[in-house]
Structure formats: C-alpha cells, structure tokens
Amino acid sequence: MELRQKDIKIIQEREKSICYNHGQGTGSIQCDQESVSGTVSQRACVYCGARVVLNPITDAYHIVHGPIGCASYTWDIRGSLSSGEEIYRNSFSTDLREKDVIFGGERKLSSAIDEIVENYRPRVIFIYSTCIVGVIGDDVEAVCRQAESKYGIRVIPVKSPGFAGHKSMGYKAACNALMELMGKEKRTKFRAINYLGDFNLSGEIWIIRNYLKAIGVDIVANITGDADCDSLMKAPSASLNIVQCAGSMTYLARRMEEEHDIPFVKVSFFGLEDTASSLRQIAQIIGDEETLRKTEVLILEESSKVEGELQYYRERLMGKNAAVYVGGGFKAISLIRQFRDLGMDTVVVGTQTGKREDYEIIKNITSPGTVILDDTNPYELEHFIREKGADILVGGVKERPLAYKLGVGFCDHNHERKHALSGFEGAVNFAREIHQSVNSPVWEIIKEELGRRSGI
Numbered sequence: 001m002e003l004r005q006k007d008i009k010i011i012q013e014r015e016k017s018i019c020y021n022h023g024q025g026t027g028s029i030q031c032d033q034e035s036v037s038g039t040v041s042q043r044a045c046v047y048c049g050a051r052v053v054l055n056p057i058t059d060a061y062h063i064v065h066g067p068i069g070c071a072s073y074t075w076d077i078r079g080s081l082s083s084g085e086e087i088y089r090n091s092f093s094t095d096l097r098e099k100d101v102i103f104g105g106e107r108k109l110s111s112a113i114d115e116i117v118e119n120y121r122p123r124v125i126f127i128y129s130t131c132i133v134g135v136i137g138d139d140v141e142a143v144c145r146q147a148e149s150k151y152g153i154r155v156i157p158v159k160s161p162g163f164a165g166h167k168s169m170g171y172k173a174a175c176n177a178l179m180e181l182m183g184k185e186k187r188t189k190f191r192a193i194n195y196l197g198d199f200n201l202s203g204e205i206w207i208i209r210n211y212l213k214a215i216g217v218d219i220v221a222n223i224t225g226d227a228d229c230d231s232l233m234k235a236p237s238a239s240l241n242i243v244q245c246a247g248s249m250t251y252l253a254r255r256m257e258e259e260h261d262i263p264f265v266k267v268s269f270f271g272l273e274d275t276a277s278s279l280r281q282i283a284q285i286i287g288d289e290e291t292l293r294k295t296e297v298l299i300l301e302e303s304s305k306v307e308g309e310l311q312y313y314r315e316r317l318m319g320k321n322a323a324v325y326v327g328g329g330f331k332a333i334s335l336i337r338q339f340r341d342l343g344m345d346t347v348v349v350g351t352q353t354g355k356r357e358d359y360e361i362i363k364n365i366t367s368p369g370t371v372i373l374d375d376t377n378p379y380e381l382e383h384f385i386r387e388k389g390a391d392i393l394v395g396g397v398k399e400r401p402l403a404y405k406l407g408v409g410f411c412d413h414n415h416e417r418k419h420a421l422s423g424f425e426g427a428v429n430f431a432r433e434i435h436q437s438v439n440s441p442v443w444e445i446i447k448e449e450l451g452r453r454s455g456i
Ligand code: SF4
Pocket: 045, 046, 047, 048, 066, 069, 070, 073, 129, 130, 131, 132, 160, 161, 162, 163
C-alpha cells in the first residue's frame, strides 16, 4: 500500500497513516501511535476515554476532580440507556480554581466525597483525575483510601489526566478501575458470560441479551452498558468473556484471563453475518448440542423476519459508495461487511484507535483502491470523501457537520443515535437509515443550489 498524493498536502509525519489498498499490498499502515501535533486529530483525551467506559454504570457516582469544563465535556453526552438506576446521569465536579492549583486540591476532593456520602449514601464512587491534577500532583489514591476506610464504601481512583496520551489510555485507566471494583469470586457459573464493550447506547444490550437467553446463555455482567455495581463485582464468576468493542475492552479481557482465568473471544453484533457467526461462536465455546441447535433455530427465525425489508433497501442502495470513520477497528470491519451485504462499496475507511491486526483485515476485505486512514482529521476526510465519491459517511458526532457541508448522507454510529444498530433488527434499522439518508431528495436540491451559486 502506498499513498498517492494528488491535490492534497499531507503533513509529512502522517503520510504512513494513509494508504490506498492495492489488493496485494506489501506494506502496513502506521497506527497505534501518538497523534501528530497540529493535525486536528478527532481522538478525545485520556479522561474522556475513561469516562466513556465508566459512565454507563448506572448506580455509580462519578466525581471529576478538575476544572468544571472537564465535567461538562462528558456529562451525559452519550445516550447509554438504563433499565434501573439513573444516578449516572448526574455528574459531580470539584470545580478546581486558581487557588486550588496553587495550594492543592486534595482537601476539596475530600469535601466533595463527604458531601456526596452525606447526601446520597453511595456504594461506589469513581474519582477521575484530569489534566490539572496530573500537573499539580494531588495524591488522589491517598484521598480515596482514606474515604474508603472512613465510610466503608468503594472509592476508586481513575488515573486519567487528559494530556497523558489519548482516548485509548483512558480506556485502560477505566479497565484498571473496573478490576479494582471486581470481587475475587471464582469461575462458578457455567453457560454464563460477561458482555464487554457494549455501552447500550440505544438498547443494544437488551437485544443481545434476548438472543442469548433464547439459546440458554445468561449474562453475569454487561461491561458497562446498563451495568450496576453488584453485577460488576460478580463478573469473575462467569465462564467466558465476549468482547464487542475490542479497542476499549481487550485490555480488561486480558487481565481477567490472567487474574480470574476467564477466556475471551472477540465478537460483533453489527450486521447479519457477524451477528450469526458471533452467536455460533458463543454456542460452540460454552454450549452443548442443544445450545447449538437453538442457535441455528434463532438465526433462521430472526434472519427470515428481516430478509424482506433488507431486500427492499438493497435494491435501492446497490452500487452506492460509503465512507467510514469510527473509533475502533472491530466496528469498521463489521460496517464494511454490512455495506457489502447491502450491495455498497466502502471506498474510504478509517479508525481513531485501530490496531495493526484490524487494518490487515480491513485491507483484505475492501476493494482495491479503497483509502485506509488511521487517526485522520476533517481535512483528509473531506479530500478522500470527494475523491472517492462517497454517498454517505458513517461516523460520530464530530463527523456529522462535515458530511452535511459536503452534501453527502450521514449515519451516526456513536453516542447520538436513537435506534439500536445491533443484531438482526439492528441490521434493518441500519439499512433503513442508510437508505433514508443516501436517497434523500435534499442532496439533489443542495447540488442544484451549489451549482446555481457557482454559476454552473
Ligand atoms: S484534555 Fe484535560 S482539560 Fe481537557 S477535558 Fe481532558 S482532562 Fe479536561
């Protein structure tokens, strides 16, 4: 794979992070590196990564130890849904000011913990370190230890100063905090799994839970969509971990394998193909003949329910082109397969935190000429969306304005979405959204208007 530079000025340090897939590629894309300064990386900070993972724990309290701006940055920005408590929708901050930066913020943090204990009687509090706490060197761990012994509750530090790296390091900090929370229970539950890396943005966990129930498999803990502290403490009793968001959860899965002897597999419930193969994989690992039989029945029933509607969308989407820019590699891979199932070609694909092995798979399943990008920015995305003639961009909240400005469709596959995209029913929701966006008459009106203004 090599980059053809045409009509675009790429910052030199980024050249190896952009490739055209030439099919029989010999080189590998540069990835899993620090972002290049000045490139307008779309990655969030370490603290934000940690917050993304821990915030969905519905009955936990979250204190952001830092200036108020850090707290507002991630307060309730993700639509992760709860079937129980709603405490997690509140955010608490120590609101550090100039004086605290000079004299230290530990006393303020202790007071914040006291206030929360007095008013809300929490069982678990997470304390997030932000940039300034990393700079002034507050001993957050000591404050947490003191509070734990004073109140007999769990007060867990999350080591996430924003500047210490990027979002991926925040995932790791959150996973370390989760390990702190988990009990020492041994693997005792058979045909019971932990579901890692789904944040229940629009009820996806409930869909997958129903599928698993139908084949006789229980979930001990969702980590962390719609999670509660009790189930997380029991997570070590499961016999298998399934990992959906590999970028955020592979580290936790590895630690649980080493320390709790729980094996893990990577799965994906995006699209018919990946949903069916993930269910089969789970059934084969922890099920018996009966589980396998039930799995095949479920796949057949659920696929036949959605086939008619999917065919309707396929006929309307055949031959269109897609661009994908998402957080992790697992999602990008599933999306490429989903677009292929709809008769569409993925002509641009990138991730914020994909790993070498993800890009190898992406290279193998995309068409020759597809542009592959790691940790890209709006400037590069705009160029390649235009160059490759994408009809739709799939991304997150930061990519939406870019798509609309370019006059192409957009699908939010991240925190702002309002309908579930997992499982068989999620595949139909996805196809419907892609159809409604790509084939919306608004793009023709925009093209005409742009043409009129430029005198074409
Ligand atoms: S980069 Fe630092 S200051 Fe900004 S939100 Fe993250 S932790 Fe807060």
